[in-house]
Amino acid sequence: MNRLAARPDVVAALVLGTALSAILAVELRLTHGSAGTREFVAAVAVAVGALALARERHPGRALTAGLAICAGAAVVAVLTDRPSQPGVTATAALLVLGASYLRTARPRTGGPGAAAGAVLLVASRAGLRPSLVLPTALLGLLAWGTALGLGLWSRALDQRRQDAVEGARREERLLLARELHDVVAHHVAAIVVHSQAARLGAARHPDQAYAALGEIEAAGGDALTAMRQVIGLLRDSDDVPGPPPGPEPLRTLVERFRALGPAVDVRLPDQAAWPPEISTTVYRIVQESLTNIVQHAPAVNQVRITVEESLGELRLEITDDGPAGLSWRPRPGGYGLVGMRERVEALGGRFDAGPRPDGGWAVHARIPRTRVPA
Numbered sequence: 001m002n003r004l005a006a007r008p009d010v011v012a013a014l015v016l017g018t019a020l021s022a023i024l025a026v027e028l029r030l031t032h033g034s035a036g037t038r039e040f041v042a043a044v045a046v047a048v049g050a051l052a053l054a055r056e057r058h059p060g061r062a063l064t065a066g067l068a069i070c071a072g073a074a075v076v077a078v079l080t081d082r083p084s085q086p087g088v089t090a091t092a093a094l095l096v097l098g099a100s101y102l103r104t105a106r107p108r109t110g111g112p113g114a115a116a117g118a119v120l121l122v123a124s125r126a127g128l129r130p131s132l133v134l135p136t137a138l139l140g141l142l143a144w145g146t147a148l149g150l151g152l153w154s155r156a157l158d159q160r161r162q163d164a165v166e167g168a169r170r171e172e173r174l175l176l177a178r179e180l181h182d183v184v185a186h187h188v189a190a191i192v193v194h195s196q197a198a199r200l201g202a203a204r205h206p207d208q209a210y211a212a213l214g215e216i217e218a219a220g221g222d223a224l225t226a227m228r229q230v231i232g233l234l235r236d237s238d239d240v241p242g243p244p245p246g247p248e249p250l251r252t253l254v255e256r257f258r259a260l261g262p263a264v265d266v267r268l269p270d271q272a273a274w275p276p277e278i279s280t281t282v283y284r285i286v287q288e289s290l291t292n293i294v295q296h297a298p299a300v301n302q303v304r305i306t307v308e309e310s311l312g313e314l315r316l317e318i319t320d321d322g323p324a325g326l327s328w329r330p331r332p333g334g335y336g337l338v339g340m341r342e343r344v345e346a347l348g349g350r351f352d353a354g355p356r357p358d359g360g361w362a363v364h365a366r367i368p369r370t371r372v373p374a
Helices: 008-030 037-053 059-079 088-104 107-123 130-201 206-234 248-258 276-296 336-346
Strands: 263-267 302-310 313-320 350-355 361-368
Touching (some): 059 088, 059 107, 088 130, 248 276, 248 302, 276 302, 276 361, 336 350, 336 361
Parallel strands (some): 263 302
Antiparallel strands (some): 350 361
8 A cells, every 4th residue: 555655646547447347337238239249349448448547657648559540440330330429338337538648748739639539529420320319429529528628637746746845946046056155155255365465575585485374274164063053954944044133243253253354433323233144144144245455455454343233223234434336236146136136125124235325335225124025
């Protein structure tokens, strides 16, 4: 039973085979005619039923073969004065073939198969008594239309399921890409800057070079830890701790960047308990902004970070004193600003970044304390 539960296709085949066998048993019991009539009905039903059971690999070929068998059987039935074909069992199997075919067929190729089945179910009843031709033809068309409708409905469900899976995968890829950029780029930037300092000062100031190597080692360890946290997203996003709520992690982040060059003036609330999503967003925006300044704006001497809370929202401003036209710019193909904007807008906030009129660069973010769906 456990093995069957793991193979829903096998279970479906067993259920279908049992149902067709039961229908065929009843049909043969009610069939009357000349010698060989029951054998003829059974042969047609078994052939089309076998195609229905084996339809998964090639639904189009299975439907074509089923239509051909039923059409040939209808002609033989008229010529030999046997019951009209396809019979009840063969018709049921044909309906399964039609639904399965329309579920997987391309939109352009599904029409001919659907039309061929409708023509067959109408034309095959021409040998009946005149009073039965119209009712049986209409009943066949109704059954065929229902089967095709079920096929289209299953097709829509499959497409919806596929879209949901693709959407989840795309969202997860974007999340991982953003986390990799936000978390790892910060530490890599520190490694690059300290490496440059060590190379430049190795000859004249060996002590400074030795200290820079220590900073490189520490930044490398932080990068490995950050990578492990991001990789943890692949297992369970709840297992990846973000920055603790409040301004203290920001002060620690700023202290690390002060050692890289620009002076940083920080104005943060003395006591604050931010929700985790707001704390993470503020932390990542500050981290990304400082990383961009270190990488792309060597002329900057002073950076100011201001975080204020008023009117139920948190306001973040990051500015630098770079000369006009020489402040940092996003690199082609970079995703830093995109990631910051996505984070803020996902919390119902507003984000803006660009050059200041008197020089330098400014980043502004306004995030409501109560999350508003984007």
